Amino acid sequence: MSPISSPHAHGAHSVGRVMLLVMLALSPATAAGFWQFGWPAITLWCVTILSALLSEAFCARLAERPAGPMLADGSAMLTGWLLALSLPPWAPWWIAAAGASFAIIVAKHAFGGLGQNLFNPAMAARVMLLISFPVEMTQWLAPNAAGMSAGLDPMTAFSVTFAGNVPDAMTSASLLGHVKAEASRGIALSQSLTGYWDPFSFGLGQRAGSLGETSALLLATGGLFLVLKRVIGLRIPAAFILGVVLPAAFAHLLAPDQYLPPLAHLLTGGVMLGAFFIATDYVSSPSTPLGQWIFGLGCGVLTWVIRTWGAYPEGVAFAVLLMNSATPLIDRATRPRIFGRRRNGHSMTAP
Amino acid sequence: MNTPAPLPTHSFLRRLLQRWGAHPEARKHPAADTDVTVLPLPPRLILPLAQHIGAPARPLVQAGQYVLRGELIAEAQGAISAPLHAPTSGTIIGIADVPVPHASGLAGPAILLETDGRDEALPAEHADPFSLEPAEIARRVAAAGVVGMGGATFPSAVKLALGQKNPIPTLILNGGECEPYLSCDDRLMRERAPEVIDGARIILRAIGGERALIGVESNKPQAIAALRAAADGIADVDIVEVPSRYPMGSEKQLISWLTGREIPAEGRSADIGVMVQNVGTAAAIHRAIRFGEPLTRRIITVAGGAIRTPRNLEVRIGTPLSTLVAFCGGTTEPVARWVMGGPMMGLSIHSLDIPVIKGSGGLLGLVEHELAALPEPGPCIRCAACVGACPIGLMPLEMAALIKNGDLKASVEIGLKDCISCGTCSFVCPSQIPLVQYFNHAKGELAAQGRNRMKQDAIKELVDARESRMEREAREKAEAAERRKAERARAKAAAAAKASAAVQTNEETTA
Ligand code: SF4
Ligand code: SF4
Numbered sequence: 114m115s116p117i118s119s120p121h122a123h124g125a126h127s128v129g130r131v132m133l134l135v136m137l138a139l140s141p142a143t144a145a146g147f148w149q150f151g152w153p154a155i156t157l158w159c160v161t162i163l164s165a166l167l168s169e170a171f172c173a174r175l176a177e178r179p180a181g182p183m184l185a186d187g188s189a190m191l192t193g194w195l196l197a198l199s200l201p202p203w204a205p206w207w208i209a210a211a212g213a214s215f216a217i218i219v220a221k222h223a224f225g226g227l228g229q230n231l232f233n234p235a236m237a238a239r240v241m242l243l244i245s246f247p248v249e250m251t252q253w254l255a256p257n258a259a260g261m262s263a264g265l266d267p268m269t270a271f272s273v274t275f276a277g278n279v280p281d282a283m284t285s286a287s288l289l290g291h292v293k294a295e296a297s298r299g300i301a302l303s304q305s306l307t308g309y310w311d312p313f314s315f316g317l318g319q320r321a322g323s324l325g326e327t328s329a330l331l332l333a334t335g336g337l338f339l340v341l342k343r344v345i346g347l348r349i350p351a352a353f354i355l356g357v358v359l360p361a362a363f364a365h366l367l368a369p370d371q372y373l374p375p376l377a378h379l380l381t382g383g384v385m386l387g388a389f390f391i392a393t394d395y396v397s398s399p400s401t402p403l404g405q406w407i408f409g410l411g412c413g414v415l416t417w418v419i420r421t422w423g424a425y426p427e428g429v430a431f432a433v434l435l436m437n438s439a440t441p442l443i444d445r446a447t448r449p450r451i452f453g454r455r456r457n458g459h460s461m462t463a464p
Numbered sequence: 465m466n467t468p469a470p471l472p473t474h475s476f477l478r479r480l481l482q483r484w485g486a487h488p489e490a491r492k493h494p495a496a497d498t499d500v501t502v503l504p505l506p507p508r509l510i511l512p513l514a515q516h517i518g519a520p521a522r523p524l525v526q527a528g529q530y531v532l533r534g535e536l537i538a539e540a541q542g543a544i545s546a547p548l549h550a551p552t553s554g555t556i557i558g559i560a561d562v563p564v565p566h567a568s569g570l571a572g573p574a575i576l577l578e579t580d581g582r583d584e585a586l587p588a589e590h591a592d593p594f595s596l597e598p599a600e601i602a603r604r605v606a607a608a609g610v611v612g613m614g615g616a617t618f619p620s621a622v623k624l625a626l627g628q629k630n631p632i633p634t635l636i637l638n639g640g641e642c643e644p645y646l647s648c649d650d651r652l653m654r655e656r657a658p659e660v661i662d663g664a665r666i667i668l669r670a671i672g673g674e675r676a677l678i679g680v681e682s683n684k685p686q687a688i689a690a691l692r693a694a695a696d697g698i699a700d701v702d703i704v705e706v707p708s709r710y711p712m713g714s715e716k717q718l719i720s721w722l723t724g725r726e727i728p729a730e731g732r733s734a735d736i737g738v739m740v741q742n743v744g745t746a747a748a749i750h751r752a753i754r755f756g757e758p759l760t761r762r763i764i765t766v767a768g769g770a771i772r773t774p775r776n777l778e779v780r781i782g783t784p785l786s787t788l789v790a791f792c793g794g795t796t797e798p799v800a801r802w803v804m805g806g807p808m809m810g811l812s813i814h815s816l817d818i819p820v821i822k823g824s825g826g827l828l829g830l831v832e833h834e835l836a837a838l839p840e841p842g843p844c845i846r847c848a849a850c851v852g853a854c855p856i857g858l859m860p861l862e863m864a865a866l867i868k869n870g871d872l873k874a875s876v877e878i879g880l881k882d883c884i885s886c887g888t889c890s891f892v893c894p895s896q897i898p899l900v901q902y903f904n905h906a907k908g909e910l911a912a913q914g915r916n917r918m919k920q921d922a923i924k925e926l927v928d929a930r931e932s933r934m935e936r937e938a939r940e941k942a943e944a945a946e947r948r949k950a951e952r953a954r955a956k957a958a959a960a961a962k963a964s965a966a967v968q969t970n971e972e973t974t975a
Contacts, residue, residue, distance in 0.1 A: 118812075118890075118898055118900060119807070119809050119900065120807055120808045121801055121835055122488055122644060122807040122891065123835070123891060124893075127896070128895055188845075226843065228844045346848075346852075395845050395847040400846055400847075401848075401851060402852070444859075448859060449851070449857040449859070450857055451729065451858060451882050452716060452720075452726055453726045453728050453882070454728075454882070460730035460731065461728040462731070462735075
């Protein structure tokens with residue numbers, strides 16, 4: 114190979130810059146989560162990211178490569194960050210540590226490292242935690258009860274995160290969990306939603322939920338910022354949202370007492386985080402335009418199906434993982450048409 | 465064949481749907497802002513025999529011979545080739561192997577000419593193109609040694625000859641100049657628009673064309689205005705603004721943008737009734753036909769962060785690059801890389817002793833920060849930037865992965881041979897993976913394999929021929945032996961018959 118090849122110029126994007134922009138886009142929603150859930154949330158976020166970085170350094174050591182450049186690309190930090198946002202805000206420290214090290218060591222490096230992983234590491238960790246520690250992973254807080262405005266001091270944070278002292282009075286069920294529980298007792302939606310569902314405050318993040326999944330508006334804003342910066346495309350988020358909204362709207366129209374309205378689906382759980390930040394993960398999503406539509410739609414529809422009929426109240430993580438596993442297949446089946454050729458690969462002929 | 469109707473080129477929908485390409489920083493200023501300066505004659509010119517695609521020219525001069533400007537010094541050899549003319553008057557020093565601008569970095573044969581400063585010209589034949597037969601135009605273009613000046617250096621007359629068999633309705637002049645830094649075509653269009661327009665009309669006549677479209681990127685408004693003014697009142701020439709985007713100046717992309725048609729993957733532009741020529745080529749054809757002037761000079765952009773006064777120079781073919789750099793005030797910073805051509809597809813060169821050749825549009829002295837930012841390529845993060853940017857619809861990440869694994873066959877199956885080596889994918893890759901380098905390497909490998917196979921086929925043919933010859937000979941020998949044996953047998957039989965007959969007759973007679 115010739116030593117110096119064209120092009121002799123390069124675009125502005127680099128892996129580090131991409132990761133940095135994604136983290137910047139996550140910041141508003143993260144800050145909102147901190148405000149809403151107070152000091153324990155901050156501690157949890159720190160522990161998750163720190164564990165992710167340590168695991169990355171550990172893997173670099175195993176591979177006998179310098180850890181510095183590997184940590185500098187920001188991908189491990191971003192994985193930790195995304196995982197932190199999807200954890201219950203007052204989860205104990207070991208949940209964070211176990212999840213982050215699973216994400217980095219098993220879901221990422223066991224597959225071959227950056228760029229090789231089939232599954233989104235943060236979501237793989239979330240699902241692993243959910244299955245292994247269902248109690249800790251579904252302990253939600255009532256909005257406002259525990260946030261900065263409630264005046265909880267930093268010391269309490271340590272007792273929450275490190276000793277697991279969550280006052281019972283502060284816990285609350287998430288909307289999806291609540292609805293599922295009520296439905297199993299045969300209570301109609303119109304009844305169970307009263308007092309729980311208020312689109313306006315949900316949009317602003319005033320609900321029980323994961324650390325960084327509550328502020329739907331801020332997440333969408335951050336996502337659109339990434340679209341504008343051309344870090345992510347609009348296809349996957351748009352398709353994801355459509356995939357949730359279309360079946361939800363249809364079902365809700367048919368049986369409003371049985372199926373949640375589409376807006377409730379959008380503003381609860383991890384849909385916004387999933388659509389803009391999780392499903393758009395480069396490595397584990399398809400790289401063809403058509404493939405990205407299919408992938409996004411699949412994530413959305415599966416999320417709705419799992420929420421509606423599955424054993425777990427929330428379906429984003431499962432849906433993303435399922436579609437991740439289909440990514441290589443989707444990519445192969447949706448290669449773009451090559452210039453001057455027909456879809457079947459044969460050359461065009463003169464008119 | 466009918467004339468393709470141009471689609472509305474500013475259609476919002478098309479811009480939305482056709483999203484290939486990249487937007488490298490143009491960096492065309494300040495070179496694009498000043499008039500073309502004529503470079504004084506250098507003391508010596510280096511004229512490589514292979515300045516074009518095809519067979520190299522065959523020298524016709526000897527050391528010590530005095531030549532005039534425009535005199536033929538090397539003739540075309542074979543169907544695809546181009547002759548070479550003396551760019552000024554002077555004495556031939558000899559023919560030697562010198563460093564030439566070529567990817568291999570190897571030396572090639574060149575005629576060396578010592579200039580005498582008088583610049584005396586051979587008397588030239590002026591002509592009115594519209595009283596010449598199309599075939600005669602093609603002949604004169606061939607004799608003038610005109611080749612594609614946008615960098616492709618394909619002999620222009622060979623292209624024109626295509627139009628003699630079947631008329632080609634649409635001519636597209638490529639004024640895209642989508643490579644960053646370069647502005648030689650921009651300056652040409654601004655300063656010599658009438659030459660370009662006249663060249664377009666001459667080509668139209670030569671190929672039996674009906675209309676010419678000149679596509680110019682939107683970042684060259686003055687060029688567009690100058691061309692429009694020059695084409696005022698000329699019905700068959702239209703100037704069309706195309707978006708500034710790399711690689712808009714690629715033949716396939718420009719045709720598709722202007723006419724909505726795609727060159728078949730296994731065909732050529734003439735199949736869809738289109739021919740593309742560079743604007744510089746059109747101007748050269750204009751001069752070759754109108755004034756009988758062979759191609760011996762061109763405009764070249766000298767630019768890059770290290771050059772003191774970037775500008776466009778009109779230089780004689782064969783001028784050493786070092787002369788150009790010196791004329792531009794030398795360098796102000798250490799040069800990290802010298803590039804011949806544009807930064808996207810240009811050639812990295814290691815010596816400024818290399819001469820300007822017919823296809824050289826630029827010489828760039830780039831400083832460190834203008835080059836790639838990362839010291840080393842990272843792993844592919846499957847960001848799909850390369851997929852979205854590829855103007856051909858390929859999946860560079862997959863092709864590169866397959867080539868890396870040594871699976872050339874699979875990479876051909878997903879389109880390696882359709883890759884135009886434009887480098888857009890490498891440019892946008894956030895991990896700075898040298899994708900196009902993989903592709904060029906693989907294509908070279910395939911070509912070598914092809915050559916090998918041909919060689920083996922040839923050997924096999926020889927062996928087969930020998931075998932069948934020997935077989936034939938053996939057969940013939942055997943047959944001959946058979947024949948002789950048969951003959952002998954016949955003779956014997958005849959003799960026996962005769963004898964028995966004689967006996968009979970004897971018997972009869974005796975009876
Ligand atoms: S170099 Fe080849 S693969 Fe890369 S963008 Fe250009 S045509 Fe596509
Ligand atoms: S642009 Fe580079 S990193 Fe992104 S998918 Fe293509 S090869 Fe991989």
